[in-house]
Amino acid sequence: MTKAEGTFDILSGDETTYEERGGGAKLTHAWGAQRFSGDLAGEGSVHWLMAYGSDRTARYVGLQRITGSLAGREGSFIMAAHGDFDGKSSRGTWSVVEGSGTAGLAGITGTGSFEAPSGPRATYQLDYRLA
Numbered sequence: 001m002t003k004a005e006g007t008f009d010i011l012s013g014d015e016t017t018y019e020e021r022g023g024g025a026k027l028t029h030a031w032g033a034q035r036f037s038g039d040l041a042g043e044g045s046v047h048w049l050m051a052y053g054s055d056r057t058a059r060y061v062g063l064q065r066i067t068g069s070l071a072g073r074e075g076s077f078i079m080a081a082h083g084d085f086d087g088k089s090s091r092g093t094w095s096v097v098e099g100s101g102t103a104g105l106a107g108i109t110g111t112g113s114f115e116a117p118s119g120p121r122a123t124y125q126l127d128y129r130l131a
Contacts, residue, residue, distance in 0.1 A: 001110065001127040004070060006038015010120045015050070023054035030060075040126065042068010050085075058085040064094065071130060075105030081114075089117040096128065107131025 013032025020026050027050070034044035048062035060083055067076040078100035083092020093113045101108040110128030 001129050002071065004039035004112075004124075004126040004128060006036060006040055006124060008034045008036045008044060008114075008122050008124060010034055010116075010122070021052075024052070024056065025054045026052050028052065034064075036066060036068060036124070038124075040066065040068060040070045040124070042066055046081075056087045059083075060085065060090075060092070063097075070105060070108075070128070073104030073130065075101060075103035075108075077101040077105050077108050083114075089115065090122075091115050094126075101131075105130070 011033040013030060015028050015030035017026050017028050030048040030050055032046055034046065036042050036044055044064055044066045046062055046064040048060045050058045050060040052058040062081050064079045064081055065076060078097040079094040080097050081092050081094035083090055095111045096108050108128055108130055110126050112124060112126035114122055114124040116122035
């Protein structure tokens with residue numbers, strides 16, 4: 001496997017509560033746009049389903065579509081992700097959805113992680129294999 005590393009900036013986003021659970025606990029749908037730089041360069045869009053506890057921490061799952069270039073090849077792919085928000089920062093893991101790669105990124109596989117301290121910039125790493 002080859003390792004890709006870099007950052008992504010959160011360009012825009014929003015979050016809507018779809019169920020209040022009492023005591024500050026709630027379920028939400030969040031979404032946003034991102035710009036990736038580093039070994040993976042391009043644009044991303046993400047949708048999260050989030051479960052907040054009354055302590056304002058959250059567990060989330062989501063799908064993220066990335067369109068750009070990796071190892072000199074252009075295309076897109078989808079990542080399935082899950083993680084935790086501790087009230088200040090977010091950490092998660094992701095894996096490439098099998099069969100989701102297009103164009104030069106068709107056949108991509110891999111797993112990785114990301115860290116997003118409060119603010120618009122996060123870091124990522126992705127261990128991947130190209131077909």
